Amino acid sequence: MTYSQIDTPAVLVDLNIAEANIDRFQAHCSKHGLNLRPHIKTHKLPFLAKRQIEAGAIGITCQKISEAEAMISEGGIDDILITFNIIGSEKLARLRTLAEKTKLSVVADNATTIDGLSETFSSASTPLTVLIECDTGAERCGVSSPQAAIEMARYVSGKTGITFGGLMTYPPTDKEADVQAWITEAKEGIEALGIDVPVVSNGGSPGMWQAQDVPVATEYRIGTYVYNDRSLQARGTCNWEDCALSVLATVVSVPTSSRAVIDAGSKALTSDLLGLDGHGYVIGRPDIKVAGLSEEHGVLTADTINLSVGDRVRIIPNHVCVVSNLFDKVQLTRGRKVLRPSTVTARGKVW
Amino acid sequence: MTYSQIDTPAVLVDLNIAEANIDRFQAHCSKHGLNLRPHIKTHKLPFLAKRQIEAGAIGITCQKISEAEAMISEGGIDDILITFNIIGSEKLARLRTLAEKTKLSVVADNATTIDGLSETFSSASTPLTVLIECDTGAERCGVSSPQAAIEMARYVSGKTGITFGGLMTYPPTDKEADVQAWITEAKEGIEALGIDVPVVSNGGSPGMWQAQDVPVATEYRIGTYVYNDRSLQARGTCNWEDCALSVLATVVSVPTSSRAVIDAGSKALTSDLLGLDGHGYVIGRPDIKVAGLSEEHGVLTADTINLSVGDRVRIIPNHVCVVSNLFDKVQLTRGRKVLRPSTVTARGKVW
Secondary structure, eight states, X not given: OOGGGOOSSEEEEEHHHXXXXXXHHHHHHHHTTOEEEEBTTTTOOHHHHHHHHHTTOOOEEESSHHHHXXXXXXXXXXXXXXXXXXXSHHHHHHHHHHHTTSEEEEEEOSHHHHHHHHHHHTTSSSOEEEEEEEOSSSOSSSBXXXXXXXXXXXXXXXXXXXXXXXXXXXXOSSSOOOHHHHHHHHHHHHHHTTOOOOEEEEEOSTTGGGGXXXXXXXXXXXXXXXXXXXXHHHXXXXXXXXXXXXXXXXXXXXXXXXXXXXXXXXHHHOSOOTTXXXXXXXXXXXXXXXXEEOSSOEEEEOSSOOOOTTOEEEEEESOHHHHHTTOSEEEEEETTEEEEEXXXXXXXXXO | OOGGGOOSSEEXXXXXXXXXXXXXHHHHHHHTTOEEEEBTXXXXXXXXXXXXXXXXXXXXXXXXXXXXXXXXXXXXXXXXXXXXOOOSXXXXXXXXXXXTTSEEEEEEOSHHHHHHHHHHHTXXXXXXXXXXXXXXXXXSSSBSSXXXXXXXXXXXXXXXXXXXXXXXXXXXXXXXXXXXXXXXXXXXXXXXXXXXXXXXXXXXXXXXXXXXXXXXXXXXXXXXXXXXXXXXXHHTSSOGGGOOEEEEEEEEEEEETTEEEESOOHHHHOSOOXXXXXXXXXXXXXXXXXXXXXXXXXXXXXXXXXXXXXXXXXXXXXXXXXXXXXXXXXXXXXXXXXXXXXXXXXXXXXX
């Protein structure tokens, strides 16, 4: 298949760029002595996870059990951290099965979750590693204070079937937070109890180039960096030419001289704004605004749109991770060379 | 399976409510002499499309060829309008194949699209019916004036392989528009050329109960009404008890007395706001705000959250159509009685 034969809308992934992104941040982490544990939520592709591990990553991060199940389905991945409170008998049974197939760790921030993990793994041959999730300012999950983290670490340490693995945080991306002070206070308090803190897992693509500024961290979790997107370009984290994923679309209507409509809407680009104006960047046309999306239509506006019906445009989405979740297949390329379509193995894995 | 055994996050579809919604609006259209042509984008389920036809609908609406292909895969659906400009040789070949299997009509708003349709169907045994899409104020696709619609109808009429089928519009949902005057001017101009205008297709769930106020319309296209959602409740189009689709989620963390976190994020509820504040309505808890979504986490806030880890909540999404597109299966229910999971046959069909 040639480039012009790709049916639209299509998600294109340029492996030249993705591999360069993987290698560049791996080098950054290696230079600073940080373990890298990529989050697969961005690509959802086992072969790219393996490429990240080959480059030097110590393992991967998943958010849900079903993502981890999908990731090990092809072999070659044997160290997974699931950064989610696992609740309920069905999920706990699946977690137990998963732990027999790979080196597994999870996070928890509450006693109910910890009790469930302990009961499930009390009869297992190997205890499950549990990290305490810490809210250092993002106000999502996580214990709310270093003191609460210390208490929770003590709680885990007193349980059968599980072992305390350290601390994990997803720091805020939209405000300052003293992650170093927060985690250091918790870590020192836990160590004062005679409990080792082998891992401190920090993360997030927005702060990736400052990962070393939290020296208490031993590892860094990061997803978006493999593809990059408009949100990271807007933050100065990457340049447009570092964006590996784009949505190829066809102009289907040019109703006025200032408006064109493409065949990619919110089912291709999603409504995620991440604080941005408009729904993506049209490569080579910074004058165009992706002004509106309905499910199958994208409305492009410009002073002079200068597009014709049948023209194709490539759009870098605001947020790539959610775009990966919409398509059964992505089209792999190296520049303009079309390789093959790849099934998005972990698409739709919310369980 | 019992209700409490459903793993979360899950999309629940209460057929009692969906069927009542179908029958109620069918009765409204029948009373006013309007043909009803439901848009399947909301449910993406052939069996519900057939239920709509059994209730009296004249056929269905799809936005993309792949949706139509999915809809006829189980049989029982034989009249489809695709409300999209079909562009490109691959799609046109599929359209030709599809037309051999079902009564098919499409829309167009430009000569390039019409030329492609004409060339593709010039050797077909039956001409393809083409309606002209009219922009009556929504500023998406559509010719911009009644005069342009007249010219385009004349253009279609002069082509081989296709036949002029009438006018179609998706009126604006966020401002007033005189659809009746716009379409009447176009229709009379076309008829003055000696060209019949057999169909005027109007649509949209927001204006559904005023469908009869555009008497020039012969048919009404509508999608969301089958499930309803928070956006339609906010407009006064439906009540909460008319909402057939909900997302069942589990509380996985309660970090503070005013915040809980559930296992349903933007991969379950989507980021579609449709002008609303917050990301959904927690049934029975109007005091709770679905304040934030990341991909796998939903953050609920309230003065007093009063939820515990392991509790379940049901959420009516802002926009149901995009939620249907995220899940491989939905769980069918009748009230609290769990029926069976149903594959979302037309999920992810963007081509």
